[in-house]
Amino acid sequence: MTDATQHDIIRTSAAAQAAALVAGEISSEELTRAHLDRITAVDDDLNAFLHVNTEEALSTAREVDSRRAAGEELHGLAGVPIAVKDVVVTQGQPTTAGSRILEGWIPPYDATLVSALRTAGLPILGKTNMDEFAMGSSTETSAYGPTRNPWDRDRIPGGSGGGSAAAVGAYEAPLAIGTDTGGSIRQPGAVTGTVGVKPTYGSVSRYGLIAMASSLDQAGPVTRTVEDSALLHELIAGHDPHDSTSLTDPVGAFAAAARSKDVKGLRVGVIEELEGEGFAPEVQARFTESLEQLERAGAEIVRVKCPNFRYALGAYYLIMPSEASSNLAKFDGMRFGLRVVPEDHPTAENVMKATRGAGFGDEVKRRILLGTYALSAGYFDAYYGSAQKVRTLVQRDFAAAFEQVDVLASPTSPTVAFRLGEKVDDPMAMYMNDIATIPANLAGTPGISIPSGLAEDGLPAGIQFLAPARADERLYRVGGALEALLEDSWGGPLLAKAPELMNGAK
Ligand code: GLN
Numbered sequence: 001m002t003d004a005t006q007h008d009i010i011r012t013s014a015a016a017q018a019a020a021l022v023a024g025e026i027s028s029e030e031l032t033r034a035h036l037d038r039i040t041a042v043d044d045d046l047n048a049f050l051h052v053n054t055e056e057a058l059s060t061a062r063e064v065d066s067r068r069a070a071g072e073e074l075h076g077l078a079g080v081p082i083a084v085k086d087v088v089v090t091q092g093q094p095t096t097a098g099s100r101i102l103e104g105w106i107p108p109y110d111a112t113l114v115s116a117l118r119t120a121g122l123p124i125l126g127k128t129n130m131d132e133f134a135m136g137s138s139t140e141t142s143a144y145g146p147t148r149n150p151w152d153r154d155r156i157p158g159g160s161g162g163g164s165a166a167a168v169g170a171y172e173a174p175l176a177i178g179t180d181t182g183g184s185i186r187q188p189g190a191v192t193g194t195v196g197v198k199p200t201y202g203s204v205s206r207y208g209l210i211a212m213a214s215s216l217d218q219a220g221p222v223t224r225t226v227e228d229s230a231l232l233h234e235l236i237a238g239h240d241p242h243d244s245t246s247l248t249d250p251v252g253a254f255a256a257a258a259r260s261k262d263v264k265g266l267r268v269g270v271i272e273e274l275e276g277e278g279f280a281p282e283v284q285a286r287f288t289e290s291l292e293q294l295e296r297a298g299a300e301i302v303r304v305k306c307p308n309f310r311y312a313l314g315a316y317y318l319i320m321p322s323e324a325s326s327n328l329a330k331f332d333g334m335r336f337g338l339r340v341v342p343e344d345h346p347t348a349e350n351v352m353k354a355t356r357g358a359g360f361g362d363e364v365k366r367r368i369l370l371g372t373y374a375l376s377a378g379y380f381d382a383y384y385g386s387a388q389k390v391r392t393l394v395q396r397d398f399a400a401a402f403e404q405v406d407v408l409a410s411p412t413s414p415t416v417a418f419r420l421g422e423k424v425d426d427p428m429a430m431y432m433n434d435i436a437t438i439p440a441n442l443a444g445t446p447g448i449s450i451p452s453g454l455a456e457d458g459l460p461a462g463i464q465f466l467a468p469a470r471a472d473e474r475l476y477r478v479g480g481a482l483e484a485l486l487e488d489s490w491g492g493p494l495l496a497k498a499p500e501l502m503n504g505a506k
Contacts, residue, residue, distance in 0.1 A: 013174065028061035033058065035171075036058075036125065045153060050098070067121070074121060078121035084114065085163065086127040087134055089209075093127065098132040098139075099132045101355065128147075135324070139156060139162030149191065154419055156419070161179065161180075166188075179218065181213050185449075193460030226483045252473045254472060258479065265299075271410045272303055278435070279411055279414045280415045283416065299478075309394065312439045313434065407467050416457060451486070454497065
């Protein structure tokens with residue numbers, strides 16, 4: 001493959017790469033190698049990957065090539081490489097969740113979604129960087145250094161899944177897996193000009209995800225196009241007996257919905273509580289223009305009130321730390337990864353103390369303290385119990401809104417990517433990034449973020465659509481249609497407008 005072919009192929013969609021494989025224009029080994037070369041060229045700068053899986057990825061690719069040559073019937077995405085967020089366990093490959101406490105741990109099994117990727121023949125390029133245990137909005141709480149935004153290396157790529165979003169945005173991978181507990185797929189998508197989907201809770205198995213907050217966590221696709229997200233979602237969704245909250249529904253026709261490009265008669269509700277104060281003017285302007293595009297294509301735009309959304313952030317920061325404080329109790333220096341043995345009195349309790357003290361970062365400790373406090377006797381009703389009541393109110397707001405409209409819309413994130421270090425010492429300012437994404441996690445409903453255009457400082461902004469539980473197809477329908485309308489107006493994908501690192505010769 002010439003350098004020019006390599007340059008072009010990694011910039012196409014996963015669907016186009018899959019088609020090139022089927023047509024015999026390229027082998028999976030060449031395609032995988034092209035992405036590995038790209039990682040070698042740019043990842044010292046970006047730090048999107050914590051671990052690159054060169055040998056295993058190439059051997060999967062060669063195996064798919066020989067199965068194809070033998071005329072075997074293969075999955076539609078067979079041979080297209082993928083990156084996986086480091087909170088998802090991979091047998092035989094390191095998995096750290098961005099934490100020092102898991103350094104050196106090699107999982108003995110695959111997450112269900114990883115098994116699905118392997119069965120379908122997708123070479124796994126490696127594991128992507130993230131905020132420690134998925135706590136953060138900037139990837140700066142990773143114990144392994146921050147990931148940088150490919151649009152501007154002095155900016156954050158969003159979080160917690162900044163590594164997956166940056167890898168896809170910088171053409172290091174055509175597809176990636178993220179997880180979204182409060183916005184960690186959608187917000188990184190918005191600030192890197194990529195597409196991210198948080199499926200309905202239970203659509204994708206949580207077996208093998210290192211749990212942060214079990215009632216909120218959901219894995220989903222990170223891609224450059226809506227159709228690619230739909231294809232990947234179809235592959236990783238489905239019932240799993242290992243996850244008691246896994247849905248038994250048949251998997252929807254997401255890709256067909258993404259290709260339909262038809263929004264005539266679709267009722268889109270603009271959430272009044274998620275605009276105005278706190279939202280950057282240009283982010284807001286791109287949002288409004290996107291709605292105008294949809295209206296011209298035949299959608300009906302309606303204003304909708306969700307009065308309890310203003311309490312969602314507060315409720316999330318009680319429920320999430322409460323669940324995390326319990327989930328993280330298993331990192332005790334006995335079973336996984338790091339063990340620090342103090343010289344003085346190395347009792348089990350002291351080993352546990354020293355290990356947790358050295359292995360967890362500040363944000364993780366902050367949330368364990370918060371969660372333990374919120375759950376403690378005497379405070380439970382005032383904090384955790386009240387937060388659960390707010391959760392019910394948020395669910396009722398969604399139910400009332402979806403009586404009037406088919407999907408809801410808001411800007412995904414209030415601002416474009418901020419500078420590295422800008423909010424790292426101000427947890428409250430950091431938490432505000434998820435003001436628009438958190439309600440869907442509290443309600444278990446699905447959401448998608450797609451690029452809405454360039455906003456402040458020439459950086460990408462995102463628009464989010466939300467649908468009722470189990471109606472993920474609607475997200476692909478509206479997302480696919482808007483993507484096509486916007487790309488027509490821009491004369492191509494938004495990512496093609498990104499400066500140097502992504503499109504330069506390097
Ligand atoms: N930024 C949010 C948090 O810090 C959401 C994280 C996530 O979705 N994993 O909790």
